[in-house]
Amino acid sequence: MSGEIAITMRNLGKRYGAHEVLRGIDLDVRHGEVTCLIGPSGSGKSTLLRCVAFLEEHDSGIIRIGGAALGFDEGADGARVRLPVGEIARVRRNIGMVFQQFNLWPHMTALGNVAEGLRQVLRLPKREARERAMAHLGRVGLAEKADAYPSQLSGGQQQRVAIARALAMDPKIMLFDEPTSSLDPELTGEVLTVMRDLAAEGMTMLVVTHEIGFAAHVAQHVVFLDQARIALEGRAGEVFRKPWHPRLSQFLETYLDRGASVLLGG
Amino acid sequence: MTWIHVYLLAMGALVTAGLSVVSITVGLGIGILVCAASLAKAAPLRWVARVYVSFFRGVPLLVLLLLIYHLLPQIGIDVPGVVAALVGLTLCTSAYQAETLRGGFVNIAPGLVEAGRMVGLSGAQLLVRIRAPIALRLTLPALVNEAIMILKASSLVSVVGVGDITRTAQNLSSSTYRPIEMFACAGVFYLVLNFVVARGGNGLGRLLGLPRA
Numbered sequence: 156m157s158g159e160i161a162i163t164m165r166n167l168g169k170r171y172g173a174h175e176v177l178r179g180i181d182l183d184v185r186h187g188e189v190t191c192l193i194g195p196s197g198s199g200k201s202t203l204l205r206c207v208a209f210l211e212e213h214d215s216g217i218i219r220i221g222g223a224a225l226g227f228d229e230g231a232d233g234a235r236v237r238l239p240v241g242e243i244a245r246v247r248r249n250i251g252m253v254f255q256q257f258n259l260w261p262h263m264t265a266l267g268n269v270a271e272g273l274r275q276v277l278r279l280p281k282r283e284a285r286e287r288a289m290a291h292l293g294r295v296g297l298a299e300k301a302d303a304y305p306s307q308l309s310g311g312q313q314q315r316v317a318i319a320r321a322l323a324m325d326p327k328i329m330l331f332d333e334p335t336s337s338l339d340p341e342l343t344g345e346v347l348t349v350m351r352d353l354a355a356e357g358m359t360m361l362v363v364t365h366e367i368g369f370a371a372h373v374a375q376h377v378v379f380l381d382q383a384r385i386a387l388e389g390r391a392g393e394v395f396r397k398p399w400h401p402r403l404s405q406f407l408e409t410y411l412d413r414g415a416s417v418l419l420g421g
Numbered sequence: 422m423t424w425i426h427v428y429l430l431a432m433g434a435l436v437t438a439g440l441s442v443v444s445i446t447v448g449l450g451i452g453i454l455v456c457a458a459s460l461a462k463a464a465p466l467r468w469v470a471r472v473y474v475s476f477f478r479g480v481p482l483l484v485l486l487l488l489i490y491h492l493l494p495q496i497g498i499d500v501p502g503v504v505a506a507l508v509g510l511t512l513c514t515s516a517y518q519a520e521t522l523r524g525g526f527v528n529i530a531p532g533l534v535e536a537g538r539m540v541g542l543s544g545a546q547l548l549v550r551i552r553a554p555i556a557l558r559l560t561l562p563a564l565v566n567e568a569i570m571i572l573k574a575s576s577l578v579s580v581v582g583v584g585d586i587t588r589t590a591q592n593l594s595s596s597t598y599r600p601i602e603m604f605a606c607a608g609v610f611y612l613v614l615n616f617v618v619a620r621g622g623n624g625l626g627r628l629l630g631l632p633r634a
Contacts, residue, residue, distance in 0.1 A: 208535075208539060210535050210538070210539075244541060244543075247538075247539070247541070248541055250539070251539065252535075252536075252539040254532055254535070254536065256530070256532050258530070258532040258533050258535065258536035259536075260533060260536070260537075260551060260555070261533075261555065261558065261630060262554045262555060262558050262629045262630045263630065264630070271537075271540060271542075271550065272540035272541055272542070275542055275546050275550060276540060276541040276542060276546075304630045306630070306632065317536075320536075320540065321539070321540075324540055324541065
C-alpha cells in the first residue's frame with residue numbers, strides 16, 4: 156500500500172464569513188508516510204486537519220479519503236452535492252483522530268474510553284471489547300492504568316490513552332492535531348515516542364505540530380502553511396536543509412534558540 | 422415529649438419524604454423534556470420552554486400551592502391537598518432542574534463530542550453515552566442542592582392541609598404547648614432526610630467518575 160495516495164485534496168477552500176482560512180489547497184498524503192503540517196498560528200493548519208476529519212465542512216474543492224469523496228462530491232453536472240450522513244460516517248471510519256486537549260470522556264475509565272467505540276460502534280461482545288481495549292492500552296504502555304479515570308492520569312498518559320482509543324477502531328489514517336501542545340516538555344517525550352513507534356509500524360499519519368524536531372526526524376513529507384495557503388512542501392530533508400523560502404526561514408528562526416538548530420543541522 | 426409524638430413526627434417525615442421523592446423524580450422527567458425543548462432547533466419549542474421556566478421559577482412556591490389548591494376546584498377538579506402539593510412542588514422543581522440541566526449541556530466541551538464523532542458514535546449514541554452523562558456529571562452538585570431545597574420547601578405544603586413534618590409539629594405544639602421540643606424534633610427529621618439525599622448524590626457522583634466528596 157505504501158506510496159499510494161491515502162488522502163487527496165483539490166482546490167480546498169474554507170472561510171469564516173469574510174475571513175479566508177484555507178485557499179486553494181492541493182495536497183496528497185501517501186500511504187505509510189508521516190506528513191507534518193507546520194506553520195505559524197492562524198495559518199490554517201488545524202482547520203485543514205479538521206476538514207479532513209469533517210469536523211469542519213469545507214466550502215469549496217474536494218477531499219478524497221482512499222478515493223471516496225468526503226462530505227461533498229461533484230454531481231454529474233459538476234454541481235456540489237452533500238453526501239448522506241451514512242456515507243460521511245462510512246468514509247470517516249478510515250480515520251482516527253487525536254486532539255490537542257486529549258478529549259477523553261471524564262465519566263469513563265481509560266479502559267472504558269478505549270472500549271466505547273468497540274462496544275457501541277463495532278458491537279463487539281463485552282469480553283472481546285475489553286480484551287482488545289487492553290491490548291491497545293498495552294501498546295501505549297498503559298495497561299496498568301486501565302481502571303484509572305482521566306482525572307487520575309497525567310497529561311501525557313491521557314494523550315496516550317486517546318491514541319489507544321483512536322487506534323482501537325483500526326483506522327487506516329491517523330490525524331494528530333497538535334498532540335503535544337498542551338503538555339510540558341517532560342511529558343511531550345512519551346507521546347512523541349508512541350507516535351514515532353506508530354510511524355515505524357507504517358501508519359499513515361497527518362500531523363499538525365510545533366515539534367519541528369519531530370517533523371525533521373520522523374516525517375517524510377513536510378507541508379508549510381502560511382496565510383491560508385501551502386507556501387512550501389516537499390520531502391522533509393529538502394524543506395529543512397534549504398529553507399530558502401523567506402517565511403519558512405523566519406518561522407524556523409523562532410525555533411533556533413529552542414535547540415532546533417542542532418536537529419536541523421543548521 | 423413522648424414516643425407517640427416522635428412516632429407522629431416520623432409519620433410526617435414519611436409524608437415529606439414521599440412528596441419530595443415523587444416531585445423530584447417526576448420534576449426531573451419534566452425538566453429533561455423542558456431542557457430538550459430549550460435546546461431544540463425549532464424556535465417555538467424554545468419559546469415554550471422559556472415561558473415555562475420563567476413562570477414556574479418566578480412564582481413563589483407558596484403562592485403556586487395556594488393557587489393550585491383553590492383554582493382546581495373552581496374548574497371542577499376536586500383534588501385532595503396532597504395532590505395539589507405534589508403538582509405544585511413538581512412544577513416548581515421541574516423548572517429549576519430544566520434550567521440546571523440546560524446549563525450542563527451548554528457547558529460540555531465541544532471536543533468531547535467531536536471525539537465521539539471520530540470514534541463513529543451516532544447522534545443518539547452521542548446523546549446517551551457522552552452528552553447526557555457528562556451534563557449530569559457537571560450539574561450533579563446543583564441537582565443535589567435542588568433536591569435538598571425542595572425537601573425543605575415541602576414544609577410549605579402544610580398550608581394546603583398536608584400532614585408533613587412541619588404540619589405535624591404545628592399540630593403537636595398547639596395540643597401540647599411544647600413548640601420548642603416539637604420543632605427541634607422536626608428539624609432533626611429534616612436533617613436526617615437531607616443527609617440521605619446528600620449521600621445518595623455522592624454515590625451517584627462516584628458512578629459518574631467524580632472524585633469522592
